[in-house]
Amino acid sequence: MAIVGMGYFLPRSAFIPQLTLYSISFCAYLFLVYTFKNQKYSLNFILISALVLRLLLMGAWPVLSDDFYRYFFDGQLIGLGINPYAALPGDLLANGTIPRSVYWETLLDKMNSPNYFSVYPPLHQLFFWISTWIGEDIFHNIVSLRSIVLVFEMINLWLIKELLINLKIPTYRLAWYAFNPLIILELTGNLHFEGMVLTGLLLALYFYSRKNVKFTALGWSLAVGIKLSPLLTAPIWIKSWKKSDFIKFTLITSLALLVLFAPLLLGGQLANFYTSFRLYQSSFEFNASIYYGLRWFSGFFIDYNPIGLLGPSLNFFAAALLLGIGFFKKTLTTSDLASNIVWMYLVFLLLQTTVHPWYLIPALGISLFTANYLFIVWSGSVFLSYHAYSQQVFKEDFRMIALEYLLLLIALVLIGYRYHKNKKSQIPH
Numbered sequence: 342m343a344i345v346g347m348g349y350f351l352p353r354s355a356f357i358p359q360l361t362l363y364s365i366s367f368c369a370y371l372f373l374v375y376t377f378k379n380q381k382y383s384l385n386f387i388l389i390s391a392l393v394l395r396l397l398l399m400g401a402w403p404v405l406s407d408d409f410y411r412y413f414f415d416g417q418l419i420g421l422g423i424n425p426y427a428a429l430p431g432d433l434l435a436n437g438t439i440p441r442s443v444y445w446e447t448l449l450d451k452m453n454s455p456n457y458f459s460v461y462p463p464l465h466q467l468f469f470w471i472s473t474w475i476g477e478d479i480f481h482n483i484v485s486l487r488s489i490v491l492v493f494e495m496i497n498l499w500l501i502k503e504l505l506i507n508l509k510i511p512t513y514r515l516a517w518y519a520f521n522p523l524i525i526l527e528l529t530g531n532l533h534f535e536g537m538v539l540t541g542l543l544l545a546l547y548f549y550s551r552k553n554v555k556f557t558a559l560g561w562s563l564a565v566g567i568k569l570s571p572l573l574t575a576p577i578w579i580k581s582w583k584k585s586d587f588i589k590f591t592l593i594t595s596l597a598l599l600v601l602f603a604p605l606l607l608g609g610q611l612a613n614f615y616t617s618f619r620l621y622q623s624s625f626e627f628n629a630s631i632y633y634g635l636r637w638f639s640g641f642f643i644d645y646n647p648i649g650l651l652g653p654s655l656n657f658f659a660a661a662l663l664l665g666i667g668f669f670k671k672t673l674t675t676s677d678l679a680s681n682i683v684w685m686y687l688v689f690l691l692l693q694t695t696v697h698p699w700y701l702i703p704a705l706g707i708s709l710f711t712a713n714y715l716f717i718v719w720s721g722s723v724f725l726s727y728h729a730y731s732q733q734v735f736k737e738d739f740r741m742i743a744l745e746y747l748l749l750l751i752a753l754v755l756i757g758y759r760y761h762k763n764k765k766s767q768i769p770h
Contacts, residue, residue, distance in 0.1 A: 343369065344394065344522060348401035348530050356731035363724045366522040373520045378513040384502050391498055391519035395491055395529040399484065405727065406531040406699075410451040413482045415459050416469030417445075425459040425466060426610035444477040458613040460621060463604040464566040465534060486532050493537045494528060500543040501709060507550055508675060514709045523720040524706075527699035535702040537567045542574075542682065542703055546710070550675040554582065558590045562597035564703075569618075571703070573659070573689045576667020577681050621695075624648065628696045628726035630746045631655070633739070652694045659692040679710040687715060698723045712760075718752040719745075 343366035351358050377387060403409050415425040423438065430449055433439045449455060461469070472486035498519060505512045518524060528536040541564025548556035561578075564571040582590055605611055626632070626648060632655055639647050663685050670681050686704035690696050701723060705716040722745040729737040 344525055344530075345397055347526065348398045348404065351404065353404050353727065353730045354732070356728050359727065360724060363522060363526075367721050370520045370522055374513070374516045377516040378511070381513075384512055384515060387515050387519050388495075388498055388502070392491075392495065394520065394525055395494060398525070398530045399487060399491075401530060402480070402483065403531045405526065406533065406697075407451055407453050409483065409486070409532045410448050410479075411454055411459070412461075412469045412486065412532070413473055413479065414445075414448045414452060415461065415466055416471075416473035416482075417448075417477070419466060419470040420473055424608050424610060425461075426605060426608060426613050427458075429458065430455045442477070444479065447479065457620065458610070458617040460614065460617045462566060462569065462602065464563075464601050465568065466604075468534070468537075483532070487529060490528055490532060490534075490536060493540050496540055497536060497543060497706065500540070500547055501706065504543065504547055504550065504675070504710060507547075508710060510676075510710060517709055517717060518706055521705065521717070521720055523698060523723065524702055527702065531699070533699040533702075534567055535699045538564045538571055539703045539706040541565070541567060542571060542707055546675055546679060546707070549581070549678060554586045554589050555593055558593035559597055562594050562601065565598060566601035570689075570700070573663055574682050574685050576664045577670075577678065577685060579667045580670070581678060625695045627694075627729070627737070628698075628723070628742060628745070629694050630691050630696070630742075632692070632694045633742065648694060655692040655694070659689050662688050662692075676710055679707050680713060683708045683711055683713050683716065696723075696726075698726060713756060715749065715752055715756060719749050722746075722748040 343362040347359055347362045347366075351362070353359070376382075411430075414430060418425045418433075418439070421439070423433070428438070430452060434441065434445065434449055439445050454460075459466070468486065468489055472482050472489065475481045475485045498515065501515050501518055502512065504510075505514055524536070527533050541560050541562070544560025544563065545557050546560075548560055561571065561574075578587065578590060581587075599606070605614055632648075632651060635651055635655075636647060639651070666681060666685055666688070670677075683704050686707075690700060690704075693700075698720075701716055701719055705720055708714070708716045725741040725745045726737075728741045729735055
């Protein structure tokens with residue numbers, strides 16, 4: 342019921358009540374996982390329970406994010422035959438390209454990015470367009486898009502189940518994904534697409550476990566086609582295949598991505614897309630860790646925000662580290678591949694200037710096939726970042742962010758200690 346309370350009755354600004362209900366739901370989540378671990382419930386029961394929990398939010402208005410207004414704006418533009426990368430939203434209304442109506446004006450007024458070209462890849466846009474087929478009604482658009490998200494959630498649950506069975510990992514771990522409140526709220530509730538990104542990564546793992554190069558490549562391409570962020574895992578494939586299979590994987594992936602991004606490449610608006618993408622990377626700040634530390638330290642030497650320098654520099658450093666993981670961490674098994682992906686996501690997110698809670702979801706889903714519980718811990722503490730919306734004016738409380746990352750650091754130290762202890766115990770005396 343805590344999930345229902347958050348989804349239907351509390352605004353984003355009601356941080357303390359939201360945090361209280363989230364804490365209750367997270368404790369209930371841990372209890373459910375413990376119960377399923379010890380009572381040996383069937384996997385079908387977990388799947389049905391997960392579906393019911395998600396259906397509870399079917400009629401809720403997204404309260405923790407307003408990204409969906411841009412989703413439907415872009416989707417409606419496609420329906421009118423207008424390229425969503427070609428013009429700024431405000432200009433389209435001002436010059437009469439789109440009609441003046443309560444629906445369009447509401448989308449534009451509530452949108453958080455009216456002065457930016459769309460940064461969502463073409464495959465993302467496809468689902469925006471489908472969700473607007475039902476007409477110019479925001480609530481109906483929400484239900485339509487939520488239905489699509491729910492379908493992908495069911496695919497994720499099935500793929501996780503199959504992978505757990507194939508890898509001979511205890512199947513109760515499905516509950517770590519099925520009942521996680523962050524996943525339920527951010528995907529079904531707030532309509533983010535990281536669940537679809539996870540679908541692509543899970544497909545890649547599923548077919549990799551079967552040594553199927555073609556479908557592994559297509560699965561990974563799907564993840565990148567939804568959002569560019571899975572490109573961070575590209576180096577992991579360097580040591581995952583023998584030479585001939587790597588060449589085949591690279592060719593199939595390149596062809597698939599050319600097809601998925603063809604509307605953007607052929608539409609002549611790549612420059613607009615890149616401009617908005619770079620602006621996002623070098624202008625926006627939210628719930629960062631290392632970046633905020635460096636920004637604070639730089640304040641002793643300069644009197645301006647160095648994000649324009651620090652943002653690209655941290656991305657370059659992240660790319661170097663990820664390449665290092667790709668070259669030096671040999672991947673032999675599916676579990677090895679999953680573990681490396683999780684660590685790559687951790688490195689990437691810790692070096693970003695913006696870390697929204699839903700960014701954790703792909704790595705959290707993949708971590709179920711490893712002994713790494715960091716993202717499960719982080720999914721409990723990351724909700725503290727929503728404190729920034731508790732006032733009329735967006736303002737982050739760095740004590741909340743410090744607490745969030747302190748809990749993550751403690752978990753990292755404990756996991757490292759356990760790994761070292763286990764490794765030491767395996768050394769013959």
